Amino acid sequence: MPDSRAVLVTGASRGIGRAVAMAFAEQGDRVAVHVRSAVDEGEATRASLPGTGHVLVVGDLGDAAQAAGLPAAAEEALGSPITVLVNNAGIATTPSLAHPPATTDAATWQRHWEDYLRINTLGTAMVTHAMTRRLIELGLAGRVISIGTRGVYRGETEYPAYAASKAALHSMDASLAVALAPHGIAVATVAPGFVETERVADRLGSPAGEAIRGDSPFGRVGRPEEVASAVVWLASPDAQWASGATLDLNGASHLRP
Numbered sequence: 517m518p519d520s521r522a523v524l525v526t527g528a529s530r531g532i533g534r535a536v537a538m539a540f541a542e543q544g545d546r547v548a549v550h551v552r553s554a555v556d557e558g559e560a561t562r563a564s565l566p567g568t569g570h571v572l573v574v575g576d577l578g579d580a581a582q583a584a585g586l587p588a589a590a591e592e593a594l595g596s597p598i599t600v601l602v603n604n605a606g607i608a609t610t611p612s613l614a615h616p617p618a619t620t621d622a623a624t625w626q627r628h629w630e631d632y633l634r635i636n637t638l639g640t641a642m643v644t645h646a647m648t649r650r651l652i653e654l655g656l657a658g659r660v661i662s663i664g665t666r667g668v669y670r671g672e673t674e675y676p677a678y679a680a681s682k683a684a685l686h687s688m689d690a691s692l693a694v695a696l697a698p699h700g701i702a703v704a705t706v707a708p709g710f711v712e713t714e715r716v717a718d719r720l721g722s723p724a725g726e727a728i729r730g731d732s733p734f735g736r737v738g739r740p741e742e743v744a745s746a747v748v749w750l751a752s753p754d755a756q757w758a759s760g761a762t763l764d765l766n767g768a769s770h771l772r773p
Contacts, residue, residue, distance in 0.1 A: 527605025535740035577639030657700030709766025732767035
């Protein structure tokens, strides 16, 4: 269709990424579904998207060269430049990656910081740089939306490196919103609270689930589709004036001035 855009969603095999890919496909965009290693899941996501022309791209954000090459790979596969980038991929918070400062030894502390910053921050920065430089080269407008976290503001006592890696993305997006506006590229951030995905199903089903849901006065956690709706709006023509904004999506579980 004539208004169809080429969209790259990183980390789109499941969860929020899959919901975002689905939301763009439902409005007629062509989506490059990115995965690191979950090729089967990624292919299942691609095959489930409505419409035609969707593709699967594979790359490790922990490798700066691979991260920088993702937009070109997606452009080649889709047949047109990527004009919407959704930075969703990254290492999240899982029990095996917990590193509370009071009980974590120095070697483990360093390893977690290096992993979170290499993948969540540097890898995402490389994808974003490559995509936006290509748009500037071609004289095309575009959108960049990064998935941040409520933890940037509330703190992550068990995962300080995760919070810091996402805080860097919040700050990067603010800087790029100013730097790229003259080129017609709008940049924004979404900061979800706890979202119900496959990755956290065990936690929500455990005794801790009640407390997690109780964080919000609505008595529940977020849904991937709610995050996807916000991302699609931020990528729309009507949302250019939201460039530089961070949209909190946490069900009033954490309020900031």
